[in-house]
Amino acid sequence: MVAALQTTEADQTIGEAEGWLLLTGSQLEQQQRADETLALVRDWREAGQHPSWPEVSARGPEVKAYHSQWGCFRLHNAVVHRSWQDPRGKNNILQLLVPRVLRPQVLQLVHGSVGAGHYGNAKTLHRLRGRFYWPGCRRDVELHVHCCDTCTAQKGPAQRSHAPLQQYLVGAPMERVGVDVLGPFPLTDSSNRYVLVAMDYFTKWAGAYAVPDQSAATTAERLVEEMFARFGGPCRAPQRPGAVWSQVFGEVCRRLGVHKTRTTPLHPQSDGLVERFNRTLATQLAILTSQHQRDWDRHLPLVLWSYRTAVQESSHCTPAALMFGRELRTPVDLVFGSPPEPEIAGGAAMDNFRRLRDRLLVVHDYTRQAQAASGVRQKRGYDTRCRGRVFTPGDRVWVYCPVRKK
Incomplete structure (x- = not known):
């Protein structure tokens, strides 16, 4: 089947461009x-003679592999x-x-090569076995595919590595505030297209503000x-990636x-609290908005009201209680009345400021204890x-660079 590689002028041009060595049958x-x-x-x-085992016993594994397949060789x-039966059919290859x-x-x-496609182990091995053979070709294919720089750069590893979780715990309101921009959404009648989200890591108090664009100047002003x-102002605020954002937000800070x-750029988990709230916010807006979806900015206050009065799993408290020391009234309180205030030592003689502080x-x-647990x-x-x-220092690593040319 592969008796000789007949080289034409066109083949020679392609081979020289790809750096291949085109061979004739005699070569x-x-x-x-x-x-x-x-x-x-x-x-x-x-010679037409099958050598005896003592003649090959002292030779390497490749010679022994050829010796065991003596009957399959053809000139x-x-x-x-090597005459090999294709598992898919009855014809010998x-x-x-x-x-x-x-x-x-x-x-x-x-x-x-051109047309090979940089496929994985199975497809590459099948393509090779249709024309070539040598002992250990499967292992060599796996090693070649694994070490292919083009595949590694474009496809990345089959399994993404995850380092152990690094936590950032806070102990007071407004100690750390996460910021993100959600959108774009359908353009509203007020010319808003994005939602600026700001969230306190301790109380889980969320702010969401409709903005016309996600420029750094607009974001910093609304914040x-x-x-x-x-x-x-918070003690710490994460910075979003971007040169313009870095300059303006850095000046505000x-x-x-x-x-x-x-x-970390392209890694939403580094600001997971805000990213999780973004998903909740988008879901709630989808429930409340009308069919034409151009009034979503009018429903933001209602979504925030419901979120701020919902108990958080990590703190076992509502964001409103942690931020203000009291619960916000909800429609159920207006219908059935607010629950009675818990009794605090000191009774009515203690002023409101001390009661709230305590x-x-x-x-x-x-x-703090609940969040730590x-x-x-x-x-x-x-x-x-x-x-x-x-x-370790000195290791050669791949760096993911998703920048695309415009």
Whole structure:
């Protein structure tokens, strides 16, 4: 089947462009004779005698593999082939016995050449076995595919590695605020297309503000006016990736005395609290908005009201109770009345400020303990599935770079 590779002028041009060595039948014969192992196999085949085991027992595993397949070898146009029955059919295929020096070229041709497709182990091995053979070709295919720089750069690893969970616990309201922009949504009648989300990590108090764009100037202005001016500036605020955002938001943090932290680009888990709220917010808006979906910004306050009065699993309290020291009235309270206030030592003589202060001290202390326990459970569950890798200085690694040319 592969008696000779007939080279035309067009084939030669393609081969030179790809860096291949195009071989004729006589050149393949010469390459087989130059290979120490295949030269021995050719001598066996030309002599027509099956060598005895003592003659090959002291030789390497490749010679022994050829010796065990003595009856399958054929001489076709002076080139040695192996007759192999295709598992898919009844026809026998003549596979060229490839000299060791030509195997890298064959592997590149069946895996990375034009039309080969850079497929995985199974498809590449099937393509190779349709034309070529040598002992251990399966292992060589797997190694070649695994070490292919093009495949590694474009496809990445089959299994993503996950390092153990690194937690960032906070102990007071507005100590750390996460910021994100959700959208784009359908353009509303007020010309809004995005939602600016700001969330306090301790109380889980969420703010969501409709904005016309996601520019750094618009985002920074709404953050200061809607979040920081009402509840005070945070001690730390994660910085979103982006050169413009970094410049403007960095200036806001500098003026307010806020310590700016960084989140990992293209890794939403580094700001998981905000990302999880984004999913909840998008779901609630989809439930409340009308069919034409251009009034979603009018429903933001109602979604926030319901979220702020819902008990959080990690803190066992509502965001409103942790932020204000009291629960916000909901429609059920308006219908059935608010529940009675719990009794606090000191009775009616204690002023409202002290009552609120003591109440917040108690609930904040309880929340810190609950969040710490919740963090331990989350880390234990996450780390059981992580496949982290430890890198040392000097290791060669691949860096994911998703930047596309415009």
